[in-house]
């Protein structure tokens with residue numbers, strides 16, 4: 001347990017190691033830009049405001065955008081260098097078509113030919129095997145307009161039920177938990193509530209590296225006297241500045257939340273009035289957590305009993321508080337239960353829906369929030385509507401100009417789509433904004449399935465590792481080459497402005513999709529002239545749904561620096577804080593603040609279970625995986641940005657000195673990690689900031705350096721999220737550098 005005195009905290013300074021007003025790496029010194037475009041970073045869900053400097057249709061630099069209220073000009077190392085990717089020589093300027101005789105297996109093709117080949121391939125598979133034989137995989141880095149268009153394209157143009165998105169690997173446990181407990185799936189509060197919180201509780205979120213701007217909010221709270229509690233198997237940078245660090249054993253967070261609630265009940269730290277007026281299900285949950293006294297909680301979680309009691313006391317007795325979590329608890333075969341456990345301690349405290357009293361999951365990808373609202377999920381229609389709900393189908397069918405019966409039923413999740421390939425049900429694939437070979441678990445299976453496809457079309461701006469298996473690659477657009485909207489971490493819808501035109505024969509993604517629809521002879525419904533037209537249809541499709549955007553206009557978004565949904569009328573300013581007494585709520589209709597007919601939130605019993613694969617005598621170590629500050633997701637973009645590569649050139653295996661010593665491994669030695677799926681040989685990084693029973697590997701690399709070759713494909717039964725955060729492994733010292741070690745690495 002780390003308990004840093006405040007004087008140490010001050011030395012680290014306000015912005016910490018990963019946050020600064022950016023100055024470095026400027027290519028634009030002495031060059032006068034043609035224009036400066038106010039837009040947002042293309043990477044994570046924080047969606048920092050940034051101004052891009054443009055000269056001759058090229059981005060040459062940036063300036064902080066200090067008026068944008070979320071980040072006030074602050075940027076992290078990725079945001080500062082994001083503009084360097086556009087000029088990378090790998091940027092796809094032409095379409096590629098598979099040709100085994102050509103170098104690299106592809107020949108360049110003109111755009112029109114590639115579109116025709118793509119449409120022919122899709123049509124052939126569907127003619128021979130039916131509409132569901134072609135699946136669509138999409139992504140949450142796409143704008144709201146593109147996410148909406150992709151859902152419509154799958155259901156209306158391809159008439160397939162098989163569409164899902166990479167948020168399946170990211171946001172779905174939080175989404176399912178929030179819907180079950182609150183009836184709505186969005187951060188309950190704007191981030192401006194964080195500094196007013198007396199306790200900030202952070203579970204499974206490496207805030208300083210993955211949501212860097214959030215660090216600033218947490219530290220503002222700390223400066224005002226807040227206690228910060230961090231739960232993570234690793235002492236991450238935010239944990240090092242916390243008041244209490246709970247080094248949980250991987251996969252045990254439900255036990256911890258249940259143990260905390262147990263102590264809250266035992267000590268009378270429950271807001272009885274709130275629980276009675278605004279919730280249901282408390283008694284059942286209370287009976288369940290009786291089974292979680294501190295001793296049992298400590299045994300299950302590996303956290304000292306004293307620390308659990310301290311955390312419960314701070315949480316239980318706080319006047320105001322904010323609970324944040326992210327993938328550390330959600331990437332689990334019981335991720336939804338983890339989220340429900342977290343929500344239970346929030347509801348029991350009664351501290352939600354008020355200033356300084358909040359709860360949120362920290363979204364991941366740029367559009368982690370909007371990407372899960374507009375119908376690119378396998379069971380969803382726009383407006384966060386349920387695809388099986390007859391009223392939802394009727395509303396959306398009317399907007400789409402088709403009969404409700406023509407909208408296909410629910411499909412399967414992204415991983416299951418690959419299992420369908422194995423079974424022969426799926427034979428064709430269209431993918432955009434997804435790199436499953438690097439990002440899905442047990443990836444050798446995924447690679448085999450890609451080889452098995454009859455036909456595969458990719459839309460991307462780089463030839464990512466998955467696209468190498470494609471028959472046709474269509475050159476799409478970088479975020480700065482198109483316009484639209486994105487919904488950032490707080491639920492605030494913001495404007496992405498176009499800075500430059502797509503180069504060469506590349507096209508805006510939405511044009512590529514419409515060109516495909518046209519070549520398939522099904523262009524009805526796909527003749528939008530601009531993203532703004534798509535947004536206007538999205539507004540109508542979302543009207544009356546929970547994620548209601550119908551009152552938003554691009555002008556209003558610009559004037560207000562973003563509009564929080566729900567926003568049901570043009571005169572409505574949007575809803576920064578959910579669950580306030582007078583908030584617009586079409587479900588409860590005045591009966592209460594939560595999105596159920598009775599207006600009450602649900603306590604739901606969160607049942608503890610260990611990870612699907614726990615350490616045993618053969619595989620005695622926990623393997624967990626995640627991120628580092630300078631790399632992003634499957635690395636397609638950040639592995640092409642020189643200064644970011646320098647900061648973290650290859651993945652390393654983090655391990656504690658005690659474990660390293662037992663295994664005879666020194667810092668910088670090559671080590672082999674083995675799981676039931678295979679092996680991965682990387683250099684060891686011996687650090688005191690991780691539990692001695694756990695190793696950590698970041699996942700941003702491809703090929704033999706990809707940790708997903710050995711991760712487990714077990715999924716949560718409700719959300720279908722994969723269990724990236726815990727599987728069983730053994731580790732040994734490698735005999736020497738692997739064949740793929742670079743000269744530099746081999747010498748070191």
Ligand SMILES: Nc1nc2c(c(=O)[nH]1)N[C@H]1C(S)=C(S)[C@@H](COP(=O)(O)OP(=O)(O)OC[C@H]3O[C@@H](n4cnc5c(=O)[nH]c(N)nc54)[C@H](O)[C@@H]3O)O[C@H]1N2
Nearest residue numbers: 204205206210250251326327328364365626627629632633
């Ligand atoms: N630099 C950078 N920033 C990013 C991204 C990126 O790739 N790089 N990606 C973006 C995206 S899409 C996402 S989803 C977010 C992810 O943001 P985070 O969820 O913050 O990042 P992760 O590294 O996946 O995992 C967070 C922490 O969970 C911990 N953890 C592992 N197992 C457990 C457990 O059993 N319990 C608990 N309590 N913690 C555990 C890990 O040690 C890790 O520190 O980041 C976003 N921001």
Ligand SMILES: Nc1nc2c(c(=O)[nH]1)N[C@H]1C(S)=C(S)[C@@H](COP(=O)(O)OP(=O)(O)OC[C@H]3O[C@@H](n4cnc5c(=O)[nH]c(N)nc54)[C@H](O)[C@@H]3O)O[C@H]1N2
Nearest residue numbers: 141166170433434435439464476625626633634636699724
């Ligand atoms: N082991 C392990 N695996 C993980 C995780 C983990 O913590 N551990 N985290 C998981 C999480 S949280 C996530 S979100 C996933 C992400 O996994 P992926 O979806 O594979 O991540 P990306 O790298 O974003 O891949 C997206 C592709 O989209 C392209 N792209 C980006 N923006 C656009 C766009 O606007 N238009 C077009 N046409 N293409 C675009 C990029 O070039 C890239 O090739 O990985 C998951 N995998």
Ligand code: SF4
Nearest residue numbers: 041044047048076079
């Ligand atoms: S990566 Fe995220 S935190 Fe960093 S600048 Fe971009 S949006 Fe902001």
Ligand SMILES: [Mo]
Nearest residue numbers: 169170364365
């Ligand atoms: Mo994510």
